[in-house]
Amino acid sequence: MEFSLSEDQRMLQDSLKGVLSQSASLDQIRKIAVGDAGAVRALEAALEDFGLASLLLPEAAGGLGLGLLDACLVQEALGYHIAPSRFLASALAAVALADNPGLLGGDAKFGLAVTEMASRRDGAGLSLKAGKLSGTALLAISAEEATHLLAADAKGGLHVVDAAGAKAAPMQTIDRTRTFHAVTLSGVKVLSTAKANDRFLAAARLLVAADTLGAAQAMIDKAVAYAAERQQFGRVIGSFQAVKHMCAEMAAKLEPGRALIWHAAHALDIGDAEGPVMANLAKAYLAEAGTFIARTATEVHGGMGFTDLVGLHYWFKRIGVNRQLFGSPEQARQTAAQLQGLVA
Amino acid sequence: MKLDLDPEYEAFRANVSETLTKNRHLAPTSEDKGYKNARRIAWQKLLIEHGLAARTIPKAYGGYGGEADILKARIIAEEFARSRVPGPMAGQGISMLVPTLLELGTEAQKQAYIRPTIEGEMIWCQGYSEPGAGSDLAALRTSAVEDGDHYVINGSKIWTSTAKQADMIFCLVRTDPAAKKHEGITYITFPMSMPGIEVRPLVDMTGSANFNEVFFTNVRVPKSGVIYQPNKGWQVANATLTHERGMLGDPNATKARFLELVTLMKGESVNGQPLIANPMLCDRLMQLQAEVYAMQANGLRITTSRLKGEQAGIAGLIVKLNGCDLNHEIARLAIDALGELGILYEDGEHLRSDGSWQWRYMYDLGLIIGGGTAQIQKNIIAERGLNMPREPKLAKA
Numbered sequence: 001m002e003f004s005l006s007e008d009q010r011m012l013q014d015s016l017k018g019v020l021s022q023s024a025s026l027d028q029i030r031k032i033a034v035g036d037a038g039a040v041r042a043l044e045a046a047l048e049d050f051g052l053a054s055l056l057l058p059e060a061a062g063g064l065g066l067g068l069l070d071a072c073l074v075q076e077a078l079g080y081h082i083a084p085s086r087f088l089a090s091a092l093a094a095v096a097l098a099d100n101p102g103l104l105g106g107d108a109k110f111g112l113a114v115t116e117m118a119s120r121r122d123g124a125g126l127s128l129k130a131g132k133l134s135g136t137a138l139l140a141i142s143a144e145e146a147t148h149l150l151a152a153d154a155k156g157g158l159h160v161v162d163a164a165g166a167k168a169a170p171m172q173t174i175d176r177t178r179t180f181h182a183v184t185l186s187g188v189k190v191l192s193t194a195k196a197n198d199r200f201l202a203a204a205r206l207l208v209a210a211d212t213l214g215a216a217q218a219m220i221d222k223a224v225a226y227a228a229e230r231q232q233f234g235r236v237i238g239s240f241q242a243v244k245h246m247c248a249e250m251a252a253k254l255e256p257g258r259a260l261i262w263h264a265a266h267a268l269d270i271g272d273a274e275g276p277v278m279a280n281l282a283k284a285y286l287a288e289a290g291t292f293i294a295r296t297a298t299e300v301h302g303g304m305g306f307t308d309l310v311g312l313h314y315w316f317k318r319i320g321v322n323r324q325l326f327g328s329p330e331q332a333r334q335t336a337a338q339l340q341g342l343v344a
Numbered sequence: 345m346k347l348d349l350d351p352e353y354e355a356f357r358a359n360v361s362e363t364l365t366k367n368r369h370l371a372p373t374s375e376d377k378g379y380k381n382a383r384r385i386a387w388q389k390l391l392i393e394h395g396l397a398a399r400t401i402p403k404a405y406g407g408y409g410g411e412a413d414i415l416k417a418r419i420i421a422e423e424f425a426r427s428r429v430p431g432p433m434a435g436q437g438i439s440m441l442v443p444t445l446l447e448l449g450t451e452a453q454k455q456a457y458i459r460p461t462i463e464g465e466m467i468w469c470q471g472y473s474e475p476g477a478g479s480d481l482a483a484l485r486t487s488a489v490e491d492g493d494h495y496v497i498n499g500s501k502i503w504t505s506t507a508k509q510a511d512m513i514f515c516l517v518r519t520d521p522a523a524k525k526h527e528g529i530t531y532i533t534f535p536m537s538m539p540g541i542e543v544r545p546l547v548d549m550t551g552s553a554n555f556n557e558v559f560f561t562n563v564r565v566p567k568s569g570v571i572y573q574p575n576k577g578w579q580v581a582n583a584t585l586t587h588e589r590g591m592l593g594d595p596n597a598t599k600a601r602f603l604e605l606v607t608l609m610k611g612e613s614v615n616g617q618p619l620i621a622n623p624m625l626c627d628r629l630m631q632l633q634a635e636v637y638a639m640q641a642n643g644l645r646i647t648t649s650r651l652k653g654e655q656a657g658i659a660g661l662i663v664k665l666n667g668c669d670l671n672h673e674i675a676r677l678a679i680d681a682l683g684e685l686g687i688l689y690e691d692g693e694h695l696r697s698d699g700s701w702q703w704r705y706m707y708d709l710g711l712i713i714g715g716g717t718a719q720i721q722k723n724i725i726a727e728r729g730l731n732m733p734r735e736p737k738l739a740k741a
Contacts, residue, residue, distance in 0.1 A: 001349055001353075003345065003641070003644035003647065004652075224732060235736060236733055238726075238732045238733050239732070244732050245726070248721075248726040248729070252662040252666055252725060255658045256635070256662070256666065259642040259645045259659065260641045262645075263347075263637070263640075281633060282634070285634040330627060333627050334623075336633070337627075343620065
């Protein structure tokens, strides 16, 4: 038995963090947040050089064929540096098209229009008719410059369409570092349909949980560092138990979440039946722990935490968006209960 | 990442499971009360014989004489939890004194105490905390003054579980009042039957006396009871406190409780609906399940660190804090799920689960406080796990 990361996995994460600390500095992120196209491209290029796109592609499609645990480590590093990236969409495309990897290779860039898997809304949603998709999908991810869209219909089907047939209108969220779109399709031909299954939604939720793990860890690190520097009443505030306990509570909540993500990802990778349950619970757990940490780390920074000067709010908002993405913690827990047959 | 066990360990698990199944008819039941109950002692001896208790204690001292193997220890704990067969005895003598003796005791002390302790024939209590020395344990004031081959002990201890039943006590006393507070303490053992010892039960919120106060008035104790060396008691005690912290918050025990809660919520109905069908209750159950899974995975991570001889870091430091809190929360949900019937206690026709949820809810609060309070745990996590600065010491007035 060995419940730990392999040497390769640690190296993958460390080297990616190295790239991100150069290419996704807070200054860069600030530029991206105000829509600086050059900054977006520079970060994208750095991640392409790193080879992010090919990590999860099956070996047959020219990739490395890594698993979900590896993907979680990547997503965690991206969350730590609040870096926007196409990785989430391409990782989930690789999960959805595992049986049909032909579409994944080459210059394919996937966008993701799957919020309907978690929440169907009045006045939105996609429907399938005679092999064609029509309607509007909300909060699509990485839709800009996508060649293909992975889109969920109202009945849980998962389809690939050519992105050229889609009209994308920006949707502004609290998180300006990442872009979201309302994507409208009018009778766009379906190129391929993947089997919708528990595994896809579980993987989507798990990857978002991993992103929150990284962002929340960054917030703890920043809070602890700030508490070691900031002086009041003639001592560093980190020597006050009131502040120390806030930091200890953050660490005590987050650290088991890390092990839970590893366990859930491994279980999904080996096809363990408990995998989807664990992944849904990991999403809910990290959403709750992340929200607590986003608030508490901000409070440790006092008034400065509330300002734009420190930029802590970028992490706060990353965690806030992640909490709702692909379903709220309540929805993820409901899925976990359904998967176990505890409720209908 | 590899979660399955090597065939050697799977075979070991099958063996443990078979031993438990074959012998479970010999296990003590709720009828077998009291510390020196013959059936309980016989069961303990049988478990030692099969290597399911006192596994790593050398044969010469009455143990099984097995090699330390973290995975086997884990498998044994899991099989007891899974089969619900009563596990080995776990008093403070077994879990804290015996490891200390093995590390620091003389040969004569090992010979005299280990065998009867692990077999359940010799019961121990722990004399650490005092009315004025709780979280600040090193402030203890019970004095031991040299008198020839003896110490004369005066003072009092509190939170002493099993003091009424104990044959022996292992105790921290102040032998050098002039030394710095950590340097004048001695770890000493002596019989509870000595003249001048008075035990008063301390009734707690559960309604029973799970702890006691112990008073010493001119108790003459032979110096041969000292473990290791005089005035080195703080180091000796720290060896045992590590063992205590390891016991509290075990994720396997928490998982077993969680499964009991699931059974309760599926089996009990209100207004013709099982409790689990109430979406509010189900959501709370899933919140707890996420934490149970997380602490289990955290436990696997710690086991791997120990197998590799590495420090577990924050993952290890949070177990007592999180585990005890989680147990308390599981009991809280069980009570809420039962609604009005959740308030029944101790006895009566409509009692559910023998009233154990209310008992646990209260007792677990005691465990959140005991064995290093939640606040002390947070200090430890912050200072050792996050390298945050220590509280500055007050200037002496």
